[in-house]
Amino acid sequence: MAKLIFVNLPVSDLSRSIAFYKGIGATQDMRFSDDTAACMVFSDTIHVMLLTHEKFSSFTPRGIADAHETAQVLLCISADDREGVDAMVSDAAKSGGVADHSPQQDYGFMYGRSFEDPDGHVWEVMWMDLDAAMKAFGEQSAA
Structure with a gap:
């Protein structure tokens, strides 16, 4: 099986980010999306997880950088x-x-x-x- 990559990105406005990533060609996988996260799929192996700041913070004690x-x-x-x-x-x-x-x-x-x-x-x-x-x-x- 090919390795998959899930890039996790903190986002300040989940709806805006979903619309942006759809605009550049990603599709949303609703199986891994809710009101705190959205899985955006570029290919069978490339996924971008858009996470609200609260959700992102649940995975790390480090602060979220202002990109x-x-x-x-x-x-x-x-x-x-x-x-x-x-x-x-x-x-x-x-x-x-x-x-x-x-x-x-x-x-x-x-x-x-x-x-x-x-x-x-x-x-x-x-x-x-x-x-x-x-x-x-x-x-x-x-x-």
Whole structure:
């Protein structure tokens, strides 16, 4: 069985966050959702758990960082192509996020952009041509 990942994010407004994540292509799994949490599914293996601050605090004694001010993680998700990168970032902006939190990256074989969700969590979206990347890295190693 493939390993699953569940990214747990504290959110200040659960309904707003559900709408945002639906806006960027996730679907809500109602089996793991209630008035304190929502399971948002990107694929069979990638799930984002949106947790109210109270619910999130029940899992850790540590304080919740203000993601608009500090960063603990940078999340990255792949896209099928360059257009998919642009579409997800555009959808994020239309859904209440901030597009291009970090500078765009374009290396030819790899293309990436970023966005912030309404709570300030930073997501990077990237596409990579693996064969071209391996060739480029091989050429760099030989130099």
